Amino acid sequence: MKRLLAALSLLLALAFAFPLTLQDDLGRTVTLKAPPKRIVTMLPSVTETVCALGACDRIVATDDYSDWPESVKKLPKAGGLYNPNPELIVSLKPDLVLVSKYGRLYETLERAGLTVYAVRTETYEDIFRTVRTLGRLLGLEAQAERLVAQIQKEVYQEEARAAKAKSRPRVYYEIDPTPYTVGPESFIGVLIQKARGVNIVPKELGLFPKIAPEFVVEKDPEVIVATYPNALETIRKRPGWDRVRAVRAGRICVYTGGEDSLLSRPGPRVAQGLRLLVDCFHGRP
Amino acid sequence: MTLSLPLAVRRGLVFAWLLFLLLGALVLGLAFGAVALPPEAVVRALLGLEENPIVTELRLPRVLGGMLVGGALAVSGAAFQGLFRNPLADPYLMGSASGAAFAVTLFAVLLGGLSPAFAQHAVFQHLPFSATFFGFLGALLATLLTLVLAGGVARTGELVLAGVVVGSVLTGLTTYLMMQDADRVRAVFAYTLGNLAFVGWAGVRALALALLLALPPLFLLGRVLNALQLGEETAKSLGLPLEGLKLLLLGAASLLTASAVAQAGIIGFVGLVVPHMLRRLLGEDYRLLLPASALGGGALLALADLLARTLARPAELPVGVVTTLLGGPFFLYLMWRRRGRA
Amino acid sequence: MGGLEARGIVGPFALKGVDLLLRPGEWLALLGPNGSGKTTLLKAMAGLLRPRRGEVLLEGRPLRVHGSYGRGRLLAYLPQGGPYPEGLLVEEVVRLGRLPHLGLWGREGREDREAVDWALEVTGASAFRGRLLGTLSGGERQRVLLARALAGRPRYLLLDEPTTFLDLEHQGAVVGLLRRLAGMGLGVLSVLHDPNQAALAHRVAVLEGGRVVAEGRPEAVLQEPLLARLYGPGVRVVRLGERPHVYLDP
Numbered sequence: 037m038k039r040l041l042a043a044l045s046l047l048l049a050l051a052f053a054f055p056l057t058l059q060d061d062l063g064r065t066v067t068l069k070a071p072p073k074r075i076v077t078m079l080p081s082v083t084e085t086v087c088a089l090g091a092c093d094r095i096v097a098t099d100d101y102s103d104w105p106e107s108v109k110k111l112p113k114a115g116g117l118y119n120p121n122p123e124l125i126v127s128l129k130p131d132l133v134l135v136s137k138y139g140r141l142y143e144t145l146e147r148a149g150l151t152v153y154a155v156r157t158e159t160y161e162d163i164f165r166t167v168r169t170l171g172r173l174l175g176l177e178a179q180a181e182r183l184v185a186q187i188q189k190e191v192y193q194e195e196a197r198a199a200k201a202k203s204r205p206r207v208y209y210e211i212d213p214t215p216y217t218v219g220p221e222s223f224i225g226v227l228i229q230k231a232r233g234v235n236i237v238p239k240e241l242g243l244f245p246k247i248a249p250e251f252v253v254e255k256d257p258e259v260i261v262a263t264y265p266n267a268l269e270t271i272r273k274r275p276g277w278d279r280v281r282a283v284r285a286g287r288i289c290v291y292t293g294g295e296d297s298l299l300s301r302p303g304p305r306v307a308q309g310l311r312l313l314v315d316c317f318h319g320r321p
Numbered sequence: 322m323t324l325s326l327p328l329a330v331r332r333g334l335v336f337a338w339l340l341f342l343l344l345g346a347l348v349l350g351l352a353f354g355a356v357a358l359p360p361e362a363v364v365r366a367l368l369g370l371e372e373n374p375i376v377t378e379l380r381l382p383r384v385l386g387g388m389l390v391g392g393a394l395a396v397s398g399a400a401f402q403g404l405f406r407n408p409l410a411d412p413y414l415m416g417s418a419s420g421a422a423f424a425v426t427l428f429a430v431l432l433g434g435l436s437p438a439f440a441q442h443a444v445f446q447h448l449p450f451s452a453t454f455f456g457f458l459g460a461l462l463a464t465l466l467t468l469v470l471a472g473g474v475a476r477t478g479e480l481v482l483a484g485v486v487v488g489s490v491l492t493g494l495t496t497y498l499m500m501q502d503a504d505r506v507r508a509v510f511a512y513t514l515g516n517l518a519f520v521g522w523a524g525v526r527a528l529a530l531a532l533l534l535a536l537p538p539l540f541l542l543g544r545v546l547n548a549l550q551l552g553e554e555t556a557k558s559l560g561l562p563l564e565g566l567k568l569l570l571l572g573a574a575s576l577l578t579a580s581a582v583a584q585a586g587i588i589g590f591v592g593l594v595v596p597h598m599l600r601r602l603l604g605e606d607y608r609l610l611l612p613a614s615a616l617g618g619g620a621l622l623a624l625a626d627l628l629a630r631t632l633a634r635p636a637e638l639p640v641g642v643v644t645t646l647l648g649g650p651f652f653l654y655l656m657w658r659r660r661g662r663a
Numbered sequence: 664m665g666g667l668e669a670r671g672i673v674g675p676f677a678l679k680g681v682d683l684l685l686r687p688g689e690w691l692a693l694l695g696p697n698g699s700g701k702t703t704l705l706k707a708m709a710g711l712l713r714p715r716r717g718e719v720l721l722e723g724r725p726l727r728v729h730g731s732y733g734r735g736r737l738l739a740y741l742p743q744g745g746p747y748p749e750g751l752l753v754e755e756v757v758r759l760g761r762l763p764h765l766g767l768w769g770r771e772g773r774e775d776r777e778a779v780d781w782a783l784e785v786t787g788a789s790a791f792r793g794r795l796l797g798t799l800s801g802g803e804r805q806r807v808l809l810a811r812a813l814a815g816r817p818r819y820l821l822l823d824e825p826t827t828f829l830d831l832e833h834q835g836a837v838v839g840l841l842r843r844l845a846g847m848g849l850g851v852l853s854v855l856h857d858p859n860q861a862a863l864a865h866r867v868a869v870l871e872g873g874r875v876v877a878e879g880r881p882e883a884v885l886q887e888p889l890l891a892r893l894y895g896p897g898v899r900v901v902r903l904g905e906r907p908h909v910y911l912d913p
């Protein structure tokens with residue numbers, strides 16, 4: 037029954053939705069004559085979303101950093117934001133290329149006659165907006181609604197788990213050892229809040245501020261989260277940080293080797309990233 | 322003002338000013354920071370009457386470290402400018418900055434290649450192989466490579482050329498490595514902007530040791546640098562064993578640069594501009610210029626770092642950006658004033 | 664025996680076998696067309712270039728036997744042109760001439776200060792000892808550089824075109840100084856491009872194609888046939904008293 041419905045909706049979509057004209061996140065007008073069958077995605081979170089919509093088999097190439105699900109690792113790699121490989125992309129004759137709104141790759145590809153759609157995925161809300169947009173682009177609107185509902189349900193489960201915890205620890209989150217941290221309004225900042233942690237960084241500092249070490253020591257966080265290699269050693273060795281409560285209590289959570297992308301990619305696996313934080317702040321169930 | 326006074330008086334005044342600036346940088350640097358502390362709390366912490374790691378473990382070593390890094394860079398820049406008789410020479414002329422950046426990137430990539438569990442293994446943690454140590458090694462090896470490529474110190478022009486080549490090649494390799502691993506791009510990029518945030522007592526000790534080793538020969542060889550301003554042939558005709566002396570000067574200056582880069586990354590402008598400013602005030606006597614550069618570089622970088630950590634507090638600006646924004650216009654002002662007098 | 668002597672010097676560059684003796688107390692002028700090897704010979708005799716064959720004897724012993732400081736104390740070298748340390752005080756420039764006596768670590772004593780005073784005095788540069796070199800005129804600067812060369816109280820002074828770029832007055836002053844220095848017992852060897860200045864020296868040596876082709880008293884060497892070969896057929900020589908005077912008659 038379900039399958040029949042899906043087939044029916046696809047037919048309907050084919051009949052009424054296409055040709056489809058949309059405005060992308062750069063404000064460009066993009067027209068698709070038919071649902072795309074050969075897609076290149078140049079953003080890891082977009083790759084994940086396309087696959088979560090069940091359209092993984094339509095992807096013919098990804099950027100260098102897309103690594104989930106497992107099946108995309110075998111696909112041709114078309115570079116990154118700073119070193120894209122437009123020749124490879126063109127040679128694959130895709131009927132849709134999904135690019136980041138940063139960089140000028142879309143200009144080159146457009147000149148080569150390709151259909152390019154620029155995506156912005158930065159905030160928590162972007163996750164659901166992007167799922168729905170991709171649903172329309174791919175002619176999978178029903179699946180998109182289901183995916184949104186599923187992600188929201190998973191997120192709610194983690195939030196509910198966090199809500200049971202008695203404490204709300206002060207959290208310092210470090211994305212690189214300069215140190216750069218995250219503001220409360222960034223994607224990770226929202227996750228910290230959902231996991232019932234209190235970010236020590238005030239929102240006035242913006243999304244990704246370079247923070248003064250003495251400020252961190254003064255705020256004395258109870259938990260530190262870091263997402264770069266060797267962070268534990270780096271943080272422990274810092275002058276004066278041995279007085280910080282999180283360091284003394286050994287509450288430093290380091291996420292690398294794939295786990296960090298759960299936290300840095302606003303995509304369909306956001307609840308898994310949230311689970312890491314809830315585990316870190318309040319302990320595993 | 323000072324420029325119209327007799328030279329001896331002017332020189333005395335300049336040194337007095339530099340000491341005053343250095344002292345001011347120390348006091349202000351300790352008094353202000355991301356966290357607002359009342360002055361008496363700072364004094365009590367310094368006197369050991371009250372425990373406050375923010376003063377004793379973070380601010381004090383950071384201010385002192387900034388002074389040592391700035392002093393090292395400025396002395397090294399002055400020595401290179403004298404050695405190469407080239408006013409555009411800077412401490413990174415011999416490729417040391419690129420060498421350090423390359424080594425640190427390599428370190429990050431090697432470490433990233435290992436599983437996090439292994440990287441955090443107890444044995445691994447007790448090795449002296451920190452990024453700092455790698456940076457120091459990279460800077461020294463790049464300098465050595467430049468020396469080898471130039472076929473020694475005899476031909477000064479070839480040394481400069483070899484330094485440029487080594488620097489460019491290593492920068493290219495660094496960029497390549499960074500492209501392979503986007504997650505670490507930010508960290509290494511931040512390194513190239515320079516950072517004094519985590520200079521602790523260990524860093525201060527390492528810098529002090531390097532300065533202790535390198536400054537005495539440099540200060541004592543001020544006369545040799547003066548003689549070199551007459552041209553290498555004349556210096557040689559005066560009986561100076563030039564090859565050995567140039568190697569010694571180069572070695573001492575490179576030790577200073579490597580230590581500074583290792584502790585604080587690449588901080589531009591201090592090493593280029595401080596000797597220039599002081600040359601305008603003191604003349605070109607390297608016996609005065611080198612110690613003055615040590616004081617001036619120390620004061621400038623400590624003050625620049627003070628601005629970097631207080632202007633947007635509790636966020637910080639990259640200190641290299643501040644040195645450039647501070648030093649550039651002041652340098653232009655000096656140039657413009659001199660042109661006005663001429 | 665005294666003197667600075669080149670013996671059978673071959674190479675580097677243009678030199679093809681040069682013998683030349685500079686005695687204490689004489690001013691020897693080195694003439695020759697461009698590319699004849701004048702500067703190379705001067706540098707070889709100063710110990711700055713090593714000859715491929717032959718040797719340079721300083722007071723009867725090979726140069727290297729004296730050691731670099733020993734050589735620096737006995738002979739001073741003044742190159743043509745810069746670089747000029749414009750940001751150094753005149754007095755500091757002249758004091759650099761004491762380096763062969765002080766070495767790297769030596770402290771200046773009374774003898775050093777007296778030598779500096781003497782060098783400034785004899786070159787007439789005392790008046791600007793407190794000024795920066797960069798503030799002097801070309802002629803004043805040349806006096807200071809000469810004072811630097813003399814501050815080491817050398818026995819031999821080797822100068823590469825010391826009068827070039829100077830106006831007539833300063834040319835005269837330098838030439839007069841060289842004669843006086845020779846009178847004090849110094850051996851002075853100067854490369855010159857003006858035969859009329861060479862005519863004021865005690866002896867003249869002419870270098871051509873890497874060899875000394877003539878050597879002797881100015882009136883003996885500065886003859887029309889030789890000069891015509893060096894400088895072209897329009898060269899004329901007249902006598903002003905004893906002294907030959909060279910001019911061009913196109």
